[in-house]
Amino acid sequence: EKFDLKDVLLEVIDELEQKAEKRDVLIRFYYDKDKTFFTTADRDKIFRVSQNLISNAIKYNHDGGEVEVRLTSNKNQQVVEVKDNGKGIPPEDLKRIFERFYRVEKSRSREKGGTGLGLAIVKHILEAHKSKISVSSTVGKGSIFSFSLPAEKEKKKEEE
Numbered sequence: 001e002k003f004d005l006k007d008v009l010l011e012v013i014d015e016l017e018q019k020a021e022k023r024d025v026l027i028r029f030y031y032d033k034d035k036t037f038f039t040t041a042d043r044d045k046i047f048r049v050s051q052n053l054i055s056n057a058i059k060y061n062h063d064g065g066e067v068e069v070r071l072t073s074n075k076n077q078q079v080v081e082v083k084d085n086g087k088g089i090p091p092e093d094l095k096r097i098f099e100r101f102y103r104v105e106k107s108r109s110r111e112k113g114g115t116g117l118g119l120a121i122v123k124h125i126l127e128a129h130k131s132k133i134s135v136s137s138t139v140g141k142g143s144i145f146s147f148s149l150p151a152e153k154e155k156k157k158e159e160e
């Protein structure tokens with residue numbers, strides 16, 4: 001189905017706002033307000049991907065931290081970036097966080113709750129959309145997760 005990614009991200013952020021406030025984490029959402037960000041994908045599943053990434057960015061942030069969600073588009077793609085300034089992920093863990101049940105620092109993660117499935121689901125959903133998840137992270141500085149989906153023209157007159 002066709003939808004505007006901006007609307008999905010606004011909904012997810014709205015839903016996670018309380019959780020962020022409890023930790024005194026500020027969520028900023030950057031996108032060009034004059035633009036639309038249409039794509040064709042399974043909306044519920046992309047909602048889930050966004051929810052997992054943004055909820056991780058809150059959960060693994062420090063109190064008073066910030067989460068930046070950035071939506072941009074290039075010629076063919078809508079690009080979503082979720083950036084946090086939390087503790088970051090060591091390089092040796094980075095390649096394993098997409099495995100089911102894999103968690104960095106087991107005890108610490110357990111304290112925070114969850115099952116260690118979020119990113120495995122993210123990866124699975126994006127692969128089913130012929131897309132993928134990218135991550136870059138620096139210990140002590142934070143992480144950036146990103147994915148892209150095909151850009152769709154706003155109007156498809158010939159289909160109406």
Ligand code: ATP
Nearest residue numbers: 056057060097103104109114115116117118119120
């Ligand atoms: P669930 O998502 O099922 O509630 P979870 O958050 O532990 O549990 P994942 O979302 O799959 O599971 O993440 C796997 C692990 O990767 C986490 O336990 C955490 O150690 C690490 N991780 C994920 N996102 C971040 C992040 N933004 N910053 C630092 N570490 C992260």
Ligand code: MG
Nearest residue numbers: 056114118119
């Ligand atoms: Mg998670």
